[in-house]
Amino acid sequence: MLGNIKNASQYFSLEQISHIAASFINEMMDFREETIIVLDDYHHVAHSIEIEHFLLFLIEHMPTNLHIVLSTRRKPKWESLSKLRVQGDVLEISQYDLVFSPDEMTYILEEIYQIPPTKQEISKIYQITEGWAIAFHLIAQQIKAGNSLHVVLNNQKKSLKDLFDYLATEVLSRQSFIIQQFLIQSSILDYLSPELCDEILEINASNEIIKGLIDQNLFIVEGDNEYYRYHALFKRFLVNMLKRDEAEYVKLHRRVAFYYERKGNTEQAIYHFMKIEDFGKASVLLSKFGKEMLESGRLQTLYDLLQNIPIRYKQEFPILFYYQGEVERYRSRYENAKENYEKAFERTEDSYLASVALEGIARIYLDTIQPDQPAGRNSGYAEERLGLYGRFGETG
Numbered sequence: 001m002l003g004n005i006k007n008a009s010q011y012f013s014l015e016q017i018s019h020i021a022a023s024f025i026n027e028m029m030d031f032r033e034e035t036i037i038v039l040d041d042y043h044h045v046a047h048s049i050e051i052e053h054f055l056l057f058l059i060e061h062m063p064t065n066l067h068i069v070l071s072t073r074r075k076p077k078w079e080s081l082s083k084l085r086v087q088g089d090v091l092e093i094s095q096y097d098l099v100f101s102p103d104e105m106t107y108i109l110e111e112i113y114q115i116p117p118t119k120q121e122i123s124k125i126y127q128i129t130e131g132w133a134i135a136f137h138l139i140a141q142q143i144k145a146g147n148s149l150h151v152v153l154n155n156q157k158k159s160l161k162d163l164f165d166y167l168a169t170e171v172l173s174r175q176s177f178i179i180q181q182f183l184i185q186s187s188i189l190d191y192l193s194p195e196l197c198d199e200i201l202e203i204n205a206s207n208e209i210i211k212g213l214i215d216q217n218l219f220i221v222e223g224d225n226e227y228y229r230y231h232a233l234f235k236r237f238l239v240n241m242l243k244r245d246e247a248e249y250v251k252l253h254r255r256v257a258f259y260y261e262r263k264g265n266t267e268q269a270i271y272h273f274m275k276i277e278d279f280g281k282a283s284v285l286l287s288k289f290g291k292e293m294l295e296s297g298r299l300q301t302l303y304d305l306l307q308n309i310p311i312r313y314k315q316e317f318p319i320l321f322y323y324q325g326e327v328e329r330y331r332s333r334y335e336n337a338k339e340n341y342e343k344a345f346e347r348t349e350d351s352y353l354a355s356v357a358l359e360g361i362a363r364i365y366l367d368t369i370q371p372d373q374p375a376g377r378n379s380g381y382a383e384e385r386l387g388l389y390g391r392f393g394e395t396g
Contacts, residue, residue: 014053021057029063042072043216056080073217095217099131113140121149128232135233138163167237171218182209183218187238188252188275192220192228200255250276261285267293270305283313283320290323303327318347325360334364 012020028035045051059068059080070076084090100108102122109115109122117125129135142152172180185201186192197206210228213220219234230238242249257272266289273282286305293302306314306324314320325340338361345357 012050014050017050017053018057021054022061025058025061025063028066032065034065034067036067036069038069038071040071042070042076043074046072046074046076052076059084074215075217098133100126100129100133100136101131102126105131105136108136109140109143113144115140115143115149117149125149130232132231132233134166135163163233164237164240167234168241171234172238172241179209179212182206183213184238184242185248185252187230187235187242188249188256188272190229191223192230193226196259199259200252254278257281267298267301274305274308279309279313283309283317286323287317287319290319294323294326299327299330314343315347318344319353321347322353322357322360325357329360329364329367332367334368338364 055068056078059078062068081090085092105125106117106122109117125136125139129139139152143149172183175183182197182201182203186197189196189200192206192210194207194210197210198204210220214222214228219231221229221231223229229235242252253272253276257269257278260266260269260272266285270282270285270289273279273285282305286302286309290302290306293299302323306320306327309320314324321340321344325337325344328334328337328340341357341360341364345354345361348354348357
């Protein structure tokens, strides 16, 4: 085979390549020993017609003692693969076969690293890594080096620096400038769709770009109804890159927030306003949308939003105190609920809000009264609430 290559010109015709492949096959048949050929990072040469022709000829006439391992980000679209699958002559291992499950992570930490993690810690690690072996290994190494799991998980930028450097060098830098921009700018989205990306990034080629990313298996996961998302760690890496340009980061989040507001997805709009600390706009929307969140049972989401809004905005929109009081009363945090109901009552000039705030206070009284206690035991509390109502009447 080497002789055929040496005698050939610099460029090979497909006929010559078939002849070279046939010579290689004959030599392998004469060799007879089991042989494995590993082609790593095949996606870097997959565009070559000559290489593909050689491989397809080889696969079609491959002797039984020869096995090929093909490692690639882009799945080959060879018709012969279907035939090989039917015959049981191909073993396909996808990225989903190479991820760790939570149980496997637990086993590795306990048995290899002698670290007994809690279920909550394993859940957090899996949420961050999605079972990606390299990322999990880096976290485990940080813990083995003496860092607590809490420190590692709460300082991911430092603990996963090597991984982020790898993503920058081996993944992002190998993409065209247009693809790099798309990846970085679209990273602020939790879920991607061609329509949404076109709107936010002000382009009209998102569908083709996303399909190209999927073909490369570039840390993108396909969901239902043409929705996609980035792998959690890849998204985190891209967002860190975007934050280097603070003005662009703020502009894109604001653009997304207004998009979702127009579409009626108020919760997502609030989320993006909160990301850029536009608490004023977030408070306006939450003051209108909070009731729906309460009625639909999204208490934790509502409470998390309220906890992150500075008090001066709640003073400007006192209904936010009321919403917080409602969540706390549902969770039997009566003292906190009472305090927030009273703040809502004292800050508002709206009679309806004042009345429901008082109703919340009354419900606390009903929730906490003990039937076997003397009535006088709680009379002071009731009189105090009536006094509040009297103060409201005076301000009216």
